[in-house]
Amino acid sequence: MTVRLFGRRQMLAGAGTVLAAPALAQAPAGAIRIGEINSYTAQPAFLLPYRNGWxxxxxxxxxxxxxxxxxxxTLHRDDGGKPEDAVRLAGELAxxxxxxxxAGGFLSNIGLAISDYANQNRMLYVASEPLTDALVWSRGNRYTFRLRASTYMQSAMLVEQAAKLPAKRWACVAPNYEYGQSAVRWFKELLTRHRPDVSFVxxxxxxxxxxxAGATVQALAAANPEAIFNVxxxxxxxxxxxxxxxxxxxxxxxxVSLLTGEPExxxxxxxxxxxxxxxxxxPWEQVNTPEHAAFRDAYRKRWNDHPRLGSVVGHDTVMAIAAMLRKATAxxxxxxxxxxxxxxxxxxxxxxxxxAIDHQSTMGAFVGRTVLKNGRGTMADWHYADGKDYLPPDETVRQLRPQS
Known part of the structure; x- marks a missing residue:
């Protein structure tokens, strides 16, 4: 295995974007090279375990x-959390x-930037983590596929539980970029569909x-909601x-909170x-299916640490690519x-x-509630929500996704 991690100085020295379709060539010794781009220095809590899983x-x-x-x-690159750097690095890698x-991507705006590059240059992009629905719907294209359950899917999973609460007055808090805006939009639409009596205050x-955080908390409290959707x-x-x-x-x-049950x-x-x-x-310590137990044991043996959700995403991105390469004719x-x-x-x-219809994977997510156990947070009363059960019907997808 050859793994290369480039530092910030090397990253900024990368070649500029070239819009001509790249000629695919084999690396020395016949290796198949994957160009992986991610925000390692900007989002280490998720992406260091991701790198270990990869x-x-x-x-x-x-x-x-x-x-x-x-x-x-794999040739790894660090985009530093900047879409423009991610696009430049994609050009260098190609x-x-x-x-x-x-492959790769964490932040939604960066995932969309790499996806646009892949589409213009007719190059496959396997997006690991960017959660925005635009990646596979409104801005979806032939060359982009996404592994993680999207904001729509995870919002739908949470709405299933939120609709059972007596709360009618809701408030939302989310980071002000594509992922946060998308999650709030879908949560509001899906919850209102299930509960027409709710309002967002x-x-x-x-x-x-x-x-x-102080000002944000004060503003939310002033609205006096009965429940909060946090992103x-x-x-x-x-x-x-x-x-x-x-x-x-x-x-x-x-x-009700998106991603908060992840150990990172x-x-x-x-x-x-x-x-x-x-x-x-x-809930990594509680999932005992054969597939997960084998992964958890291998991960702990390799890294002397327990897996995080990022570890699973990194691991499964590689496994999906390997499965694709075994199936591909060239x-x-x-x-x-x-x-x-x-x-x-x-x-x-x-x-x-x-x-095939939208290039979204059916990977699901665990849904439950947070509890304290042995001085740390974990999940209880959880279940695995299969992603295929939380996607809109094909006719809706066709309306959301342009022809590509």
């Missing part, structure tokens, strides 16, 4: 003989490094990574929770983790795209399919 999967694929005897090789395909959209994550979530607890925002109010966001809160929030997440963009459409593979969470 590396584990790459080692497993190569130890088993690679792809018809050809090894997989034209200077001759990678066969692009306040919205707060703090800048990503720069939340003024913040990372350091923003930590600050929001601490200020909310200090100022009593969560007393006598239910909170619960662990930093330790015994300050909120209790009884309805969340999507990943390591060439059009052949690989054809192989991705309708592709089925065995993920850590069970069977997953990349739907």
């Amino acid at each position: 590396t584990l999967a790459l080692e497993q694929v190569n130890a088993a003989g690679g792809i018809n005897g050809r090894r997989l090789e 034209n200077a490094e001759k990678v066969a395909l692009l 306040a919205e707060q959209f703090p800048a990503l990574g720069r939340i003024d 913040t994550f990372g350091a923003d979530l930590t600050n929001f929770v601490r200020q909310g607890l200090t100022r009593g925002l969560f007393e006598q109010r239910r909170v 966001y619960l662990d930093p809160l330790q015994d300050e983790a909120p209790e009884n929030w309805i969340v999507t997440g990943y 390591v060439e963009s059009e052949a690989m795209v054809d192989a991705m459409a309708g592709l089925r593979f065995g993920s850590v969470f069970g069977p997953v399919e990349f739907r």
Whole structure:
């Protein structure tokens, strides 16, 4: 296995974007090269475990003989959380490094930027994490496929639980960029569809990574909602929770929260983790299906640490790419795209399919409530929500997605 991580200085020296379709060439020794772009320095809580999961999967694929005897090789790049850098790096990987395909992405705006590059240059992009629905619907294209359950899917999972609450007055808080805006839009639309009697009395959209948690909490409290839909994550979530607890925002109010059950966001809160929030997440220590137990054991043996949700996403992105390459007739963009459409593979969470109609995978998410156990936050009363059950019907998708 060959893994390269480029620092910030090397990243900024990358070649500029070239819009001509790249000629796909083999790397030395017949390796199949994957160009992986992500916001490692900007979002380390998720992406360091992601990188570990990616590396584990790459080692497993190569130890088993690679792809018809050809090894997989990854060239990693750090976009620093900037879409313009991600596009420049995509050009460098395609034209200077001759990678066969692009992968990765965490922030939704960056995922959309890489997707646009892939479409213009007729190059396969397997998006790992960007959650915006635009990636596969309004701005979907032939060359882009997404692994993670989208904002629509996870919002639908949470609405199923939120609709059972007696609360009628809701407030929302989310980071002010594509992911947060998309999540709030879908949650409001889907909850209103289930419960026409609800109203939304306040919205707060703090800048990503720069939340003024005290002011945000004060504004939400002033609206006097009965329940809150939260979409913040990372350091923003930590600050929001601490200020909310200090100022009593969560007393006598239910909170429904996207991603908060993921250990990368619960662990930093330790015994300050909120209790009884309805969340999507990943109860890694409690999931004992054969597929997950095998992954968890292999991950702990390799890294002497427990997996996070990012670990699963990194691992399964590689496994999906490997499954596609075994199915494809050639390591060439059009052949690989054809192989991705309708592709089925065995993920850590069970069977997953990349739907041909919109290139969205059916990977699901765990839904439950937060509890404190042994001085840290975890999930209880959880269930796995299969992604295929939380996607709109084909006729709706056709209206949402342009012909591509």
